[in-house]
Amino acid sequence: MRLIQFEDSTGQRRVGVVEGDSIQQVNGISSTRALALAAIANGRSLLQEVKAMGTALGPEGYTGLLESGRVLAPLDHEDPAHCLISGTGLTHLGSASTRDKMHQKNVDDQATLTDTARMFQWGIDGGRPAAGKVGAQPEWFYKGDGSIVVRPNQAFQSPDFAEDAGEEPELTGLYVIGEDGKPYRVGFALGNEFSDHVMERRNYLYLAHSKLRNCSYGPELRVGVLPRHLAGTSRIWRDGQVLWEKEFLSGEDNMCHSLENLEYHHFKYTQFLRPGDVHVHFFGTATLSVADNIKTQPGDRFEVSMSEFGAPLCNTIEVAAAAFSIGEIKSL
Template identity: 65%
Template sequence: MNIIQFEHTQDQRAVGVVEHNVVKRVNAVTTVRDLALLAIENKNSLEQQIEALGFSDDQYNYQDLLENLKVLAPLDHPDTAHCFVSGTGLTHLGSASARDKMHQQNLNDEASVTDTMRMFQWGIEQGKPAEGLVGAQPEWFYKGDGSIVVRPGTDLPLPPFAEDGGEEPEIAGLYVIGPDCKPYRIGFALGNEYSDHIMERRNYLYLAHSKLRFCSYGPELRTGELPKHLVGTSRLRRGGEVIWEKEFLSGEDNMCHSLSNLEYHHFKYQQFLKPGDVHIHYFGTATLSFADGMQAQVGDEFEIEMKEFGRPLKNKLGLTQPELPIGSVITL
């Protein structure tokens, strides 16, 4: 089942189920978070809870909602400070190659092997432990809170201090923390993790800085388990023309870590288990236009597509944000 959050004609929020180009509005709830908390309370899956609530008589044209920018990110929190956006890197089997193109490492020279490559190798060796065992820790990063999330179709702002604004086509896990302080995965969504690759290339210790950017995910939340093998397409458009396009792979068959291992190493931290909080966790990628020598410009459009997730995720690289002047910190 593919689910969206959207604003309908009265600019009020709603939850809908997508069936081809028709969106059926779910009764009694206006947010996916509320739907998830209701499902947790009733010990239902998300799909079972939707079936129990039923649908209103209202139906909407999905394409119209997308074109009018009425589709929201498929999971959020009314207080953006309680939505945590994070991710893991070096999780996919081709990710070392993409990172190599960025950092120009010589993988055949043992003396030149970096911490990045060592961490990737740990994932290969210990990233998929047997059930009940703990595997290798992945690379982990924090992107921000819910205020950095832009809805599908809208711009990803380029900060004035940024050296690059490049796409990262990924799958994100979407979670709600239940009243029992346990994480509940409610589904998956396509994501554009969007980072500053030039900054990261300067020194891998700048990775944390390079990730503090806006992001987008959706438009649809896919319920259930993630297929083991997934094939998508990432595109970069300039002036309406595709200037770069490449296939990307995901799913556990194409990863050196299991999803359960990645989830364990995120939610083992008690500060991430506050009831009612929302988590968006990006699972990584092996495909970047930047690794192929591309650099996006303001006005370029990113498109990330995978048939299992319905409509593609599209966002343009937007104008810069206002810059905080040096010396703006005020002493009290």
């Protein structure tokens, strides 16, 4: 089952099940979060909850909703402050070589490459522990709250101070914290973890800065078990032509950490277990256009696709006006 959140012709939020180009609207529910909390309260799976609520054929087709920009991120929170966006790096086979390649120009900083290789090796050696055991910690970063999320087919706002506006094609895990204070995985979605790789290239300690950008995920939420091997395509379009294209791999067969281990090392922190909160966690990638010396520009269009997740995730780039200038802080 694949779910979307969308706005109907009156601007009301709806949840729908994707069936080809048709959308089956879920009765009596206006958000995936509310649907998930109802499933938790009723002791049912998400699929069982949808069946219990019932569906009705929506009056509009899926293609029209996408083209009109009315498809939302597939899971969010009405208060953006209660949606945490985070991620892990160096989790996929090949991701260390991609990171090192991105830092090649900084050849004098051998510590950067050594730390990358060392953390990646920790994942290789201990990222897949036996059942019930805790494995090696992955790299972890904070990206922002729900206010940074850009809906599918809308533009990333690249800050005027940004040195790069680069894509990161990834899978995301989408979670809701139940009233019992436990995390529940709602499903998975395609993601584009938009970042500033030129800033990060200067020094790996700038990674925290480089991640404070928009992101997008969806348009569809895949419910159920994630296939162990997944192959998708990441493309950049410019002036109606493909500027760059490459396959990206995901799923546990292509990762040095198990999903269970990544999830544990996020949710082991009690501040991430606040009932009702939403968590969106990017699982990482080994495929970046910047590693092939691609420089994006305003107007470029990213496309992240994988057949198991339905429609592709597409976003363009715009430069955002400066929201703050040095010296603007006023003393009270």
